[in-house]
Amino acid sequence: xxxxxxxxxxxxxxxxxxxxxxxxxxxxxxxxxxxxxxxxxxxxxxxxxxxxxxxxxxxxxxxxxxxxxxxxxxxxxxxxxxxxxxxxxxxxxxxxxxxxxxxxxxxxxxxxxxxxxxxxxxxxxxxxxxxxxxxxxxxxxxxxxxxxxxxxxxxxxxxxxxxxxxxxxxxxxxxxxxxxxxxxxxxxxxxxxxxxxxxxxxxxxxxxxxxxxxxxxxxxxxxxxxxxxxxxxxxxxxxxxxxxxxxxxxxxxxxxxxxxxxxxxxxx
Numbered sequence: 417x418x419x420x421x422x423x424x425x426x427x428x429x430x431x432x433x434x435x436x437x438x439x440x441x442x443x444x445x446x447x448x449x450x451x452x453x454x455x456x457x458x459x460x461x462x463x464x465x466x467x468x469x470x471x472x473x474x475x476x477x478x479x480x481x482x483x484x485x486x487x488x489x490x491x492x493x494x495x496x497x498x499x500x501x502x503x504x505x506x507x508x509x510x511x512x513x514x515x516x517x518x519x520x521x522x523x524x525x526x527x528x529x530x531x532x533x534x535x536x537x538x539x540x541x542x543x544x545x546x547x548x549x550x551x552x553x554x555x556x557x558x559x560x561x562x563x564x565x566x567x568x569x570x571x572x573x574x575x576x577x578x579x580x581x582x583x584x585x586x587x588x589x590x591x592x593x594x595x596x597x598x599x600x601x602x603x604x605x606x607x608x609x610x611x612x613x614x615x616x617x618x619x620x621x622x623x624x625x626x627x628x629x630x631x632x633x634x635x636x637x638x639x640x641x642x643x644x645x646x647x648x649x650x651x652x653x654x655x656x657x658x659x660x661x662x663x664x665x666x667x668x669x670x671x672x673x674x675x676x677x678x679x680x681x682x683x684x
Contacts, residue, residue, distance in 0.1 A: 420462075420463050420537045420538075420540060420541045423462050423463075424462050424463065424533060424536075424537050427462045428455055428458070428526045428529055428530055428533075431451060431454075431455055431458055432451070432522040432526040433522070435447055435448055435451045435522060436522040439522075440514060443498070444498045445498060445499075445502040445505075445506075445517050446498050446502060448521055448522055449489050449493070450486050450489045450490050450493065451486070452485070452489075452525065452529070453482035453486040454483070454486045455482075455526075455529045455533075456478050456481075456482045456529065456532075456533055456536065457478060457482035457486075459537065460474075460479055460482075461479070463475070463536060463540035463541070471539045471540050471617055473556070473613060474610065474613045474614060474617065475536070475539075477556070477559050477609070477610065477613065478610065480563075484563075484567065485566075488570055491574075492574065500649075501645075502521070505517065505521075528632070531628060532607070532629045532632055533629070535611050535613075535614035535629050536610070536614070538623050538626050539614045539617050539618065547616045548615075550616075551615050551616035552613055552617075554612050555608075555609045555610065555611070555612030555613035555614075555615075555616060556613065557609070558609030558612060559609030560609075561602075561605050562602040562603065562604065562608075562609060563602065563606060564602065565591060565599065565602030565669075566598070566599045566602030566603055567602070568590070568598070569590075569591045569592065569599040569602060570599050572587070572590040572592060572598075573587050573592070586660045591669070593672055594664070594670060594672065595664065595666070595667060595668065595669040595670075596647075596660065596665065596666050597642065597643050597666065597667055598669070600642045600643055600667065601669065603642075604630075604637055607634075608630045608634075610630070611626060611630045614626055637667075643667060647661075647666070
């Protein structure tokens, strides 16, 4: 198992250094976001040659998710300026930003990626010959529902934003009617699905600690780089966003609350 962990760490390090070097002439650190999904694909295929058979299910799920996410982010960000988060960092650190970005952005994301990828690495290193197909089925079901929310949510939002008439408005239809962050909710389900498939391929009593992966992803989505960060930005951008908050669940989907104060159209 140690070799898989080390090889994955080296692969992630190489990817992050490459992206960092690429970001310097481009003057755009946002490319790290595109590399996020592909980093897990890289880890999956670093681990994959170590075993055959059942673990391929998990590697395939990770690959489909990672490639789709990277492609979506490339389409969304291509030709656009650097993300406001990195612009603020660039202004704060000035001439030292190049080295600061290596540590604060690329290296940090690399470490987080390695931790979240634990089930992917363990699946190949500790796989058993007869997986639990009930756990596999449950994991694949969670993954499928998560992909639905993530893919459809991203598609609905991209379509909404492509209409010039919607500029400044809040997306509150489709999946966005039931949760303010269907794509993040989908990501949450996907990583718990990955973990269940990992458990199915191993002795759960030995690798239960890999719950670090979905637990960390859940924390990041809810409290750090996902819901919390975007909500803060949206509240500043739109005074009407509060109306959307009042009637729509932040994360877990539910029917919107109907009341006289929340029924008015909201804009952002």
